[in-house]
Amino acid sequence: MAISKCAKCGSTLFEVKDAAPQGSRFKISFVQCTSCGTVIGVLEYFNAPSILINQNRAIEKIANKLGMHIKLEP
Numbered sequence: 001m002a003i004s005k006c007a008k009c010g011s012t013l014f015e016v017k018d019a020a021p022q023g024s025r026f027k028i029s030f031v032q033c034t035s036c037g038t039v040i041g042v043l044e045y046f047n048a049p050s051i052l053i054n055q056n057r058a059i060e061k062i063a064n065k066l067g068m069h070i071k072l073e074p
Contacts, residue, residue, distance in 0.1 A: 006033035018045060
């Protein structure tokens, strides 16, 4: 299996750093080299599926309190 390396310094260690780029309304997560800080990728700051699952659970809980039994998760 290949090992990912930084294109700038050759390091094999990476980290995720959150940032709010100038002019942006949203944070993003940079995957960057731990040695030199070169950005090698970008991830969404929020995990949309996780947010939706938590939202569905909250809706189900409210519905159950109202006597309505619904199941939103597969």
